Amino acid sequence: MRTTRVMGWVAVLAATALLAFPGVAAADDGKDAEDGGAPSEAGTSFRTATAIRPGQEATAEASTGDYLYWAFPVDAGQRATVHATVKLPDAAARHAASTWQVDVYDGLRRRQACRLGTPKRTAAREAGSVSLSCTLRTVRAWSEQWANDPLPGTYYLRLTVTDLKADDLGLPVRADAKVTTTDAGGAQAVDGVLGEPLVPGAGSDRQRPAAATEPEDGWASGWWSSRWLWTAGGGVLAALAGVGGYALTRGSGRPARAAQGL
Known part of the structure; x- marks a missing residue:
């Protein structure tokens, strides 16, 4: 359940980041x-x-x-x-x-x-x-x-x-x-x-x-460009993907450790 909630938040934040950084005004x-x-x-x-x-x-x-x-x-x-x-x-x-x-x-x-x-x-x-x-x-x-x-x-x-x-x-x-x-x-x-x-x-x-x-x-x-927005959005998505991946890995490792303890 915890892993499902984390992935749900990742999806919501990713969608928000994409909507917040349009490519063309x-x-x-x-x-x-x-x-x-x-x-x-x-x-x-x-x-x-x-x-x-x-x-x-x-x-x-x-x-x-x-x-x-x-x-x-x-x-x-x-x-x-x-x-x-x-x-x-x-x-x-x-x-x-x-x-x-x-x-x-x-x-x-x-x-x-x-x-x-x-x-x-x-x-x-x-x-x-x-x-x-x-x-x-x-x-x-x-x-x-x-x-x-x-x-x-x-x-x-x-x-x-x-x-x-x-x-x-x-x-x-x-x-x-x-x-x-x-x-x-x-x-x-x-x-x-x-x-x-x-x-x-x-x-x-x-x-x-x-x-x-x-x-x-x-x-x-020329200093400002929407590329800054896309760069920032890409960084946010990469960070969220890292958090989501860590949550999945940590969640899948618990049953194995529990089994070893038994």
């Missing part, structure tokens, strides 16, 4: 990271990019042909997806189809490839809007200098039209932008640590500088 809840309203404008260059936070919806009124820039933070272990929707001018005012594209750059202004999504799309003349998306690779805490791996820091979303009839330049459009992030889990963690996140210095522009983009809890700098 849930996606962003989508709430605004700031108390103020969502940004209602976009920058026209890297230096004037409007800062937004993951889950925050930004809008901008612009003219067809403008380059629109937003800046946002992505930390180590996160996978970011950018979303952009363009509300097109009245179909009667347009002369032909138009092709729109989103590009994402890191803090070193290196263009990052999209692993998922539709970063480029052509809108028919009669279309009312066009939606684009781009899911980046998981941000690494450290990388070789020659590699183009995404690193922690400020990222830039650029939205523009790439193919347009000259007669349609300058027509008014409305752009909506949003960034969502998910935690990729310890499976994507690396041992190296970047000294500082790739965040540009604040400029003298009147708009909010991109350097203001920073996670609410600060930069993790």
Whole structure:
């Protein structure tokens, strides 16, 4: 009976340890990271990019042909997806189809490839809007200098039209932008640590500088990973297995000693 009770507690504690250490965190809840309203404008260059936070919806009124820039933070272990929707001018005012594209750059202004999504799309003349998306690779805490791996820091979303009839330049459009992030889990963690996140210095522009983009809890700098949880959970399970094994061995040895005593 004692051995049965010990094994029952081992099973309960093992299950609790596994449930307490999930491998992948849930996606962003989508709430605004700031108390103020969502940004209602976009920058026209890297230096004037409007800062937004993951889950925050930004809008901008612009003219067809403008380059629109937003800046946002992505930390180590996160996978970011950018979303952009363009509300097109009245179909009667347009002369032909138009092709729109989103590009994402890191803090070193290196263009990052999209692993998922539709970063480029052509809108028919009669279309009312066009939606684009781009899911980046998981941000690494450290990388070789020659590699183009995404690193922690400020990222830039650029939205523009790439193919347009000259007669349609300058027509008014409305752009909506949003960034969502998910935690990729310890499976994507690396041992190296970047000294500082790739965040540009604040400029003298009147708009909010991109350097203001920073996670609410600060930069993790790669020291934290869910691998710590799995390591701790493995240690707990190993200790429980040792206790359970000792209890089984001790319990099975008692009848033999009793028989010898008789």
